[in-house]
Amino acid sequence: MKNRISSLAFLLVFILMLAGCGNNSNNAAESANPESAGSASPEASSSAGTGSSGEGALAAVKQKGSLQIGTEGTYAPFSFHDTSGTLTGFDVDIANEVAKRLGVKAEFVETQWDGMVAGLDAKRFDVIFNEVSINDERKAKYDFSTPYIASRAVLIVRSDNNDIKSFADLKGKKSGQSLTSNLTQIAKDNGAEIVAVDGFNQAVDLLNSKRIDATINDKLSYLDLKTQKPDIALKVVDEEANASQSAAMFRKGESDLVDAVNQALADMQKDGTYLSISKKYFGEDVSK
The missing domain is CATH 3.40.190.10 (Periplasmic binding protein-like II)
Structure with missing residues (x-):
């Protein structure tokens, strides 16, 4: 009888142990799959708040308060140093005026032509103003403003x-x-x-x-x-009848900045600022 009672007690303890193991398994499964409990993981929460488009190029320029401009500084009359050592030229004056109309400071980064495109790719500056001719090869990789100068x-x-x-x-x-x-x-x-x-x-x-x-x-x-x-x-x-056109060059996909520069160039044409700069260097309107 004593042996029978002991056997029954052992069986009861064994059953209780199995029930406890089952509950632990369920808890572990819920921990491994937080969605089953109706809650998101910390990783999921952080990634959900990240936008895919990011900050616009124009907003970034305005936030830092300057338009960084790639130019040679040795290419007269477009970008060069005058007798006092000041950076000047047709493209420099145009870029200065554009930056002013964007409400930011023009900050020039002087770069040799051979490394200028690579500098734009590396985000050393926001735009190139350096008498860059528009052609199909460049258009495939970069965006351009409306042309601001033409030559034959x-x-x-x-x-x-x-x-x-x-x-x-x-x-x-x-x-x-x-x-x-x-x-x-x-x-x-x-x-x-x-x-x-x-x-x-x-x-x-x-x-x-x-x-x-x-x-x-x-x-x-x-x-x-x-x-x-x-x-x-x-x-x-x-x-020659056909003219070569030059414009400001940007990285692909920064359409908000391109649009803002285009608007500034259009306004300069309307109010006579462009013509004044053009006559200063060339004696006539060189936009056509």
């Missing part, structure tokens, strides 16, 4: 030259051209004898000394020359 290839001769009146008249004539420039091909296509030069200034020197008959060059370079030396005895006798 022009045929330049001495003022007393009446034989060359068009590109076609270059046949058999000496044309001073930089061999790395695509303008050289225009001269070749029209039958010119190419005389290699280091750049525009050397071409002008050779023209003045009558060692060449002509040069095909950028209209903006010619206009700047005439602004600096209005009495120089050179003239433009022909120009």
Whole structure:
């Protein structure tokens, strides 16, 4: 009888132990799966509050109070240092005015051209103002503002030259051209004898000394020359119909900043500020 009672007591204790183990298993399952208990994990709570779009580029510029601008500082008349050492130029003046209209300070980051695009990619600055031509290859990777300057290839001769009146008249004539420039091909296509030069200034020197008959060059370079030396005895006798357009360049996807810059440029056109800057460097409106 004693053995029977002991057996019954042992069986009862064993049953109670099994029930306790079952409750512990349920509690463990609930801990491993918090959603079953109707509560979110700390990780889920923190990730739910993070937006995918993040802060806009324009808001970031206004928050820091400055528009950081990539430019060369050695590319006259667009971006260069004057005799006092101050950074100036057409693109610099345009960028300063744009920043002013955005309500922030213009902060220029001077960078060699070869590293400027990489600097934009690395977010060393917000935008490039440096006479950047718009082309399909760049448009595939970057966004541009509306164009703020346009230029054409022009045929330049001495003022007393009446034989060359068009590109076609270059046949058999000496044309001073930089061999790395695509303008050289225009001269070749029209039958010119190419005389290699280091750049525009050397071409002008050779023209003045009558060692060449002509040069095909950028209209903006010619206009700047005439602004600096209005009495120089050179003239433009022909120009290409198609213009190359330049604009501010941005990283892809920063449309709010692009739109704000476009609005500033449009307002500058309307109130005459753009024309004033254009005439300062080129003597005429160079937006078209």
